[in-house]
Amino acid sequence: AQTVTQSQPEMSVQEAETVTLSCTYDTSESDYYLFWYKQPPSRQMILVIRQEAYKQQNATENRFSVNFQKAAKSFSLKISDSQLGDAAMYFCAYDYGGSQGNLIFGKGTKLSVKP
Amino acid sequence: DAGVTQSPTHLIKTRGQQVTLRCSPKSGHDTVSWYQQALGQGPQFIFQYYEEEERQRGNFPDRFSGHQFPNYSSELNVNALLLGDSALYLCASSLGSRIYEQYFGPGTRLTVT
Numbered sequence: 001a002q003t004v005t006q007s008q009p010e011m012s013v014q015e016a017e018t019v020t021l022s023c024t025y026d027t028s029e030s031d032y033y034l035f036w037y038k039q040p041p042s043r044q045m046i047l048v049i050r051q052e053a054y055k056q057q058n059a060t061e062n063r064f065s066v067n068f069q070k071a072a073k074s075f076s077l078k079i080s081d082s083q084l085g086d087a088a089m090y091f092c093a094y095d096y097g098g099s100q101g102n103l104i105f106g107k108g109t110k111l112s113v114k115p
Numbered sequence: 116d117a118g119v120t121q122s123p124t125h126l127i128k129t130r131g132q133q134v135t136l137r138c139s140p141k142s143g144h145d146t147v148s149w150y151q152q153a154l155g156q157g158p159q160f161i162f163q164y165y166e167e168e169e170r171q172r173g174n175f176p177d178r179f180s181g182h183q184f185p186n187y188s189s190e191l192n193v194n195a196l197l198l199g200d201s202a203l204y205l206c207a208s209s210l211g212s213r214i215y216e217q218y219f220g221p222g223t224r225l226t227v228t
Contacts, residue, residue: 004157033214033215035215037219042221043203043221043222043224044219044220044221044222045158045205045207045219046219047217047218050215052215091157091158093157095214095215102148102160102163102171102173103148103150103158103160103207103214103217104160105157105158105159106157107155107156107157108155108156108157
């Protein structure tokens with residue numbers, strides 16, 4: 001069975017600094033998607049970044065980038081120049097390319113940003 | 116362009132009662148997925164609707180049922196509520212099988228007393 005593990009329940013970062021959130025997953029599939037979602041106190045799940053497993057190049061979206069290590073089944077999120085608005089729960093999620101939408105989420109990492 | 120909307124925002128029910136939650140997908144989307152997010156946990160997939168039929172189902176009992184209407188909106192019904200059904204219920208929409216472009220609604224907070 002596919003699983004997603006986030007080993008850091010809480011993380012803290014100073015404003016303007018860089019922080020990395022960890023995620024590992026387990027799958028026997030070769031074609032899949034990986035996602036990082038942000039959930040602020042407003043509860044709405046917001047897509048931060050996604051990675052397609054067949055692409056070797058790591059995805060980037062402005063201050064957010066990933067380190068995708070397919071062989072190690074690792075998918076970490078790096079947030080550069082952290083801002084107060086980055087404070088939220090961050091969830092790593094996996095989707096088997098053929099599952100058509102059955103996202104499997106980790107338990108989340110709560111990120112605090114200190115001014 | 117309206118995003119995914121859900122109603123109601125909050126709901127309080129008593130054990131044994133039945134509840135219906137509603138979701139309107141983002142404009143242009145035809146697929147709706149429902150997730151349950153217990154406190155302190157990540158969301159868990161309940162089921163997905165496409166073309167008014169349940170296309171996929173997660174590991175949830177038959178007390179959880181759903182429906183999709185011709186306008187692609189969807190309902191989640193939960194019968195015989197248990198205390199453990201207290202959670203945030205999230206709806207997500209997408210276009211067909213393009214799940215990599217799935218958008219979430221703000222959720223409905225259900226409390227069962």
